[in-house]
Amino acid sequence: MAKLNSPGELKALRERLSKETFRPGAARIRACCGTACTATGAFKLINEFQKEASAAGAEIEIVKTGCQGLCQKGPVLKTEPANIFYQRTKPSDVQAIMSYTIKGGAPYRQGLYRDNFLSEPVPIMMEIPFYKKQLRIALRNNGVVDPRNIEHYIAVGGYTALEKALSSMSPEEVLDEVDKANLRGRGGAGFPAGKKWAHSKSAKSKIKLVIANGDEGDPGAFMDRSIMEGDPHSLLEGMLICAYAIGAQYGFIYVRHEYPLAVENLKIAIKQAEEHGLLGKNILGTGFSCTMDIREGAGAFVCGESTSLVASIEGERGFPRPRPPRLSEPGGGPWGFPGNLNNIETYACVPVIIDKGSDYFRSIGTKNSPGTKVFALTGKVKNTGLVEVPMGITLREIIFEIGGGILNDKEFKAVQTGGPSGGCIPAEHLDLPVDFDSLASVGSMMGSGGMVVLDEDTCMVDVAKFFLSFTQSESCGKCPPCRIGTYHMLEILKKITSGKGEESDIERLETLGKQIIKGSLCGLGNSAPNPVLTTLKYFREEYEEHIHDKYCRAKVCSGLGTYTINHEECFLCGLCKEACAFGAVKELRNRYYIDQDYCTKCKACYTACPIKAVKIEKQKGRLSSSLKKRD
Amino acid sequence: MNLNVDETIGHIKEAISVSEKNRGVLIYTLQRVQQEMNYLPDHAMKMISEKLGIPLSDVYSTASFYKQFYFTPRGKKIVKVCTGTACHVRGASKVMEKLESEFDIKEGKTTPDLSMTLETVGCIGCCGLAPVATVNEYIVGEIDSAKIEEIIEAIKAE
Ligand SMILES: Cc1cc2nc3c(=O)[nH]c(=O)nc-3n(C[C@H](O)[C@H](O)[C@H](O)COP(=O)(O)O)c2cc1C
Ligand code: FES
Numbered sequence: 022m023a024k025l026n027s028p029g030e031l032k033a034l035r036e037r038l039s040k041e042t043f044r045p046g047a048a049r050i051r052a053c054c055g056t057a058c059t060a061t062g063a064f065k066l067i068n069e070f071q072k073e074a075s076a077a078g079a080e081i082e083i084v085k086t087g088c089q090g091l092c093q094k095g096p097v098l099k100t101e102p103a104n105i106f107y108q109r110t111k112p113s114d115v116q117a118i119m120s121y122t123i124k125g126g127a128p129y130r131q132g133l134y135r136d137n138f139l140s141e142p143v144p145i146m147m148e149i150p151f152y153k154k155q156l157r158i159a160l161r162n163n164g165v166v167d168p169r170n171i172e173h174y175i176a177v178g179g180y181t182a183l184e185k186a187l188s189s190m191s192p193e194e195v196l197d198e199v200d201k202a203n204l205r206g207r208g209g210a211g212f213p214a215g216k217k218w219a220h221s222k223s224a225k226s227k228i229k230l231v232i233a234n235g236d237e238g239d240p241g242a243f244m245d246r247s248i249m250e251g252d253p254h255s256l257l258e259g260m261l262i263c264a265y266a267i268g269a270q271y272g273f274i275y276v277r278h279e280y281p282l283a284v285e286n287l288k289i290a291i292k293q294a295e296e297h298g299l300l301g302k303n304i305l306g307t308g309f310s311c312t313m314d315i316r317e318g319a320g321a322f323v324c325g326e327s328t329s330l331v332a333s334i335e336g337e338r339g340f341p342r343p344r345p346p347r348l349s350e351p352g353g354g355p356w357g358f359p360g361n362l363n364n365i366e367t368y369a370c371v372p373v374i375i376d377k378g379s380d381y382f383r384s385i386g387t388k389n390s391p392g393t394k395v396f397a398l399t400g401k402v403k404n405t406g407l408v409e410v411p412m413g414i415t416l417r418e419i420i421f422e423i424g425g426g427i428l429n430d431k432e433f434k435a436v437q438t439g440g441p442s443g444g445c446i447p448a449e450h451l452d453l454p455v456d457f458d459s460l461a462s463v464g465s466m467m468g469s470g471g472m473v474v475l476d477e478d479t480c481m482v483d484v485a486k487f488f489l490s491f492t493q494s495e496s497c498g499k500c501p502p503c504r505i506g507t508y509h510m511l512e513i514l515k516k517i518t519s520g521k522g523e524e525s526d527i528e529r530l531e532t533l534g535k536q537i538i539k540g541s542l543c544g545l546g547n548s549a550p551n552p553v554l555t556t557l558k559y560f561r562e563e564y565e566e567h568i569h570d571k572y573c574r575a576k577v578c579s580g581l582g583t584y585t586i587n588h589e590e591c592f593l594c595g596l597c598k599e600a601c602a603f604g605a606v607k608e609l610r611n612r613y614y615i616d617q618d619y620c621t622k623c624k625a626c627y628t629a630c631p632i633k634a635v636k637i638e639k640q641k642g643r644l645s646s647s648l649k650k651r652d
Numbered sequence: 653m654n655l656n657v658d659e660t661i662g663h664i665k666e667a668i669s670v671s672e673k674n675r676g677v678l679i680y681t682l683q684r685v686q687q688e689m690n691y692l693p694d695h696a697m698k699m700i701s702e703k704l705g706i707p708l709s710d711v712y713s714t715a716s717f718y719k720q721f722y723f724t725p726r727g728k729k730i731v732k733v734c735t736g737t738a739c740h741v742r743g744a745s746k747v748m749e750k751l752e753s754e755f756d757i758k759e760g761k762t763t764p765d766l767s768m769t770l771e772t773v774g775c776i777g778c779c780g781l782a783p784v785a786t787v788n789e790y791i792v793g794e795i796d797s798a799k800i801e802e803i804i805e806a807i808k809a810e
Contacts, residue, residue: 056776056777056778056791057778057780057781057793059791060778060781060784060791060792060793061781061793091780092778092779092780092781093780093781095780095781228667237777238774239775240735240736240737240738240774240775241736241737241738241775241779242775242779243775243777243778243779246777271663271664271667278683278720279773279775279776279777280777312662312663314661314662314663314664317679317680317683318718319679319682319683319718319719319720319721320718320719320720321717321718321719322774333679334676335672335675335676336675336676336677336678336679336714337675337714338713338714338717339717339718340717356664356667356668356672358667397738397779399737399738399779399780399782400737400738400741400742401741401742405738405779405780405782406780407780437737440737471737473737473738473741475741479741484741487737487740488737491774497717
C-alpha cells in the first residue's frame, strides 16, 4: 500500500473501498472471534464453513469480527444477505446453515435465538431483546469489520473524522467541538474530556503525549478489551484527533497484560496505519506528526490510576503520587512531559463527535451525560455480555429487558456498578435513569461500566467482603490509611461472615470506611470502602442478622445458623452422613439427624443433599436483637 | 539475550535520555526473560541489572511490585481460576476448592513435580462465560461439574 499523501487521497481510497468492500447482496458471514466466542469454538466453526463452502464450490466471504456482545450464547454469527443471526452454533450446524440460509435464504430454525424453548425463534439480530434497546457508538464497528484489516475500517467510514479535522478544522475548533459535546470520561470519574484537553493544550511544553488507559483492572468489566481487540482503529483515530487538538507528538496505549489478543491486534493496526500514512511523520501530507507505541502492564490494579500509570510507563514501581502536578501539567506526565490521559472508550467516541457533530452526540443520552455507555452485564442475569445503551436508560430496562431477567427466575436483590470502587444498588432504585450523576446520588458510581447483577442467593456481606479483599490485596502499600485500614475492614468482615461478629462491628466499619476515604492518597483508597458502605446503607439488616442472629439468609456464609434435617423431605440417601467430616450426622433406624454438639456448620451436608432437605435456620432461643432494638 | 533498547522504547527515544530509556524498557525486559525462562532466576536478574545499568536492588524492587513476575520456578501447566466479580457470584470458589483438593496444593502453589501451578486471576474478560478458568492459553468457560473433570483430565494429560 502506498502512503496516502493528502486528505483527498484518503477520500478517494474510501470511495473505492466502500464500493468494493461489503458489497450488498453477496454471501457473507460475520463470525464473532472475540475472546469468549473463540473460547467456545469460533475458529473450529470458521474452518468448517470454509471446508463446506469449497466442497460446494460456493463463493462466500467470512469476516472475523470482534466481540458482538452476546458472549453467553457464543459462538455467534450473522449471515448476509438474508441477515439471519445464529447463536450457540456448533460445527454440526454448519451444513444446515449453508444449505438453508446461504443457498436458500431461509432461516435454519434450530440455530436461531429463542428467549426460552417455548417462545418463537428470532432470526433478525436487531429484533432480539438483547440488541433491541442498544445503540452502538463506541462499539459501532465491533461485529462489523475485521479488526486486522484497515480497509474494512476505512470502507465503513473510518478516518473520516481525522480527514475532516486535518483538512478543515483548526485544533481549537476540534477542541471546541469535543467540549460542546460534553463528552465525559468513560474510565471512572466522568470528568469532561473537553476540559481536560483544554488543560493539556494550555500546558507550556514542546513535547506532549497522548495516552490511552487500557488497564481495565476492574474485575467484571471488559468493554475496553472489546474495543482494542475488535476495533483498534477507532481508538487510534480518537487518539490522533486528540493529539491534533492538544499538539501532542507521541502516543502511548497502556494495555493490561492479561489481554494478549488486544496487544496483537493493536500492533497490527498501528503498522497498517503507518503504512497508509495515517500515523507517523507528516500524516496525510498535512505536516501533522504523531506516533503510537504500546506499553504492556504487568498485573497491578493500581496502575490504572493516572500517576501510577505514569510511573509504570517510566519503568518504575507503580506507586501513585500526590497531585499536583497533574498529568496535563509540565512535570506531570511520563518523563515530565505533559500528557493527556483518557479511557479507551472515551477516545473511541471522539471520531463520531467530530464526524457527525456535537449536536448529534448531545441528542443522545441525558443533559449532563450525553452519549452512550458500554456496560459489561454479568452475574445472575440470563443474557450476559456487552451492551451499549444511551445514558438515561433505567436499570430495569438493562437488567430485565436486555438482560432478560434473573437467572432461573429468582428474586432480584441488587446490582453492583462501578466495580471495586462502586456500590450496590437495591431493588427500590431499579427505575433510576442511569448516568454519571444519578449513580453517584445513590452512593454508587459509573466506574468503568461493570454491572454485576445479584440475586436472592447472594449474601451482601459476602459481596462486600469480596470487593474489599480485592482492593486490600491490590493496595500498593504506599499510604497507611489504605494499606492498614482496608486490612482491618477485611478482618472485621471475615469475622462477621464466619459467625464471630460482635456488637460494635458495624459502627467500626463505618468509622474506618470514612477515615480511609478521607485519608488515602489515591483513588484506590478513596473508593475502596464504597462497597461496604453502600451495602451497609441498603442491606444493614443482613449485617445485623449475621452478627446478632448468627444467620446468613442467602446461606452463603458457613459457620452460621442451625443445621437440621427435614424428615418429611428426606428420602434417606445417606449422602449427608458421608459428606460430614465430623461425624455430626447420626443415623437412626428410620431417619438421619444432626448432632448439634458435633456440628461445625461447614455446609458439607447442605451442599451434599440432592433435594435440599438439610435446612439452615436461625438459631433457636436467640431473641433477635435487631428486633429488640427496634421496639 | 539481545536487547535493542532504542527499538523497544519506540518513537519517544528521540526525546529522552539514555538512562530514561534503559529504565523505560525494564518491565518489557523482565516480561521477555520470564517468557523465555518461565520465571526470573537470580542470574537473569543480575544480567538485566548490568545490561541496563540499574542497581540490582532496584530491579528487584520493580519486579516484586508487579504480580506478573515470579522468582521461583513454575509448573508446566499454568491453571488460572478467574475470581473476578462475575465468576465469584457464579461459583468460582467451588472450582478452586475442587482443584485444590484434586491436586493437593493450595492456591498460588506449584506441585512438587513442577507439572502444574494453580493460581487465581482477577477477570480475564470473559465474564459472559462465568465461571472461567484457563489452562495455559486455553480458556474454559461455563464450568460445571462435567467441565471440571475435563479440566482435570487436560491438566493431567501430557
Ligand atoms: C485504582 C484506580 C484504577 C483505575 N483503573 C482504571 C482503568 O482500568 N481504566 C481506566 O480507563 N481508568 C482507570 N482509572 C481512572 C483513571 O485514573 C483516569 O481517571 C481515567 O483513565 C481518565 O480517563 P477518562 O477521563 O477518559 O475517564 C482508575 C483509577 C483508579 C484510582
Ligand atoms: S470475572 Fe471472570 S472473566 Fe470476568
